[in-house]
Amino acid sequence: IGRPNVGKSTLVNRLLGEERVVAFDQPGTTRDSIYIPFERDGRQYTLIDTAGVRRKGKVDEMIEKFSIVKTLQAMKDAHVVVIVVDAREGIVEQDLHLIGYALEAGRAMVIAINKWDNMSDYDRKQCKLDVERRFDFIPWAKIHLISALHGTGVGEMYPSIHRAYDSSHLKVSPAKITQILNDATDAHQPPMVQGRRIKMRYAHMGGQNPPTIVIHGNKVDKTPHDYRRYLENVFRKVYKLEGTPVRIEFKTSENPFEGRKSQVDERTAARKRRYVQKFKKAEKKFKR
Secondary structure, three states: OEOOOOOHHHHHHHHHOOOOOOOOOOOOOOOOOEEEEEEEOOEEEEEEEOOOOOOHHHOOOHHHHHHHHHHHHHHHHOOEEEEEEEOOOOOOHHHHHHHHHHHHHOOEEEEEEEOOOOOOHHHHHHHHHHHHHHOOOOOOOEEEEOEOOOOEOOOOHHHHHHHHHHHHOOOOOHHHHHHHHHHHHHHOOOOEEOOEEOEEEEEEEEEOOOOEEEEEEEOHHHOOHHHHHHHHHHHHHHHOOOOOOOEEEEEEOOOOOOOOOOOOOHHHHHHHHHHHHHHHHHHHHHHO
16 A cells, blocks of 8 residues: 555566556556455465555545545455555655554554665665654564565565564464463563552453454553553564554453442341440550
């Protein structure tokens, strides 16, 4: 996915090794999402060439609105989203919006900075600085500097795509992931909330693509953002997750007796009253 005329169709043709889709140096060439199955080194793929997505304020044609809807639908169908950016135009707000759509969908991603050829050393240096600054919120995404037209760096994208796919389909037993959670909380205890420590008891996988980790315990819904990020980084490091967002959900254990009044018989209540009276008499005697 990407803005119009950033080289998405050219990249698709380069990945396929043949001219399968129309690529023209003019925005709006691709209008619908094109699903292309192919095989490489014995592995099956489906490439989806999507229409370019412009800012909402510039979209006025009904057919272009349809194209954007189809692009967003293709993103949900995909396992790995390749964000294509024009190196010569730099990182613009629309690129960040598209990454936001991919994050909202929970999709693994690889970033391709295209049209890297024929740039001066100064422009390349400025582009790298811009990439580091604007993409600092997704440090886990692999960034490739490529030229879809000439094929430079395109083949190196496959290992990153494979790692992103494998990471997004993580499978771990509840026992193992709970052990990782316990080790993390032992190394750095959860913070206090209203004078009481957050207790994280056990965890399990809640889904894939993106990998979702569900943590159960007391007051876990009060976990601050910084500690949530700490846990995410621990799971990433242990399982070497790359190229995929990780979602952490918290489930607070409910107290089955909360809101219920204790029910005691009359004999127990009378005994309690006698103890209270006896304690009060002893207290008065001690004060004298």
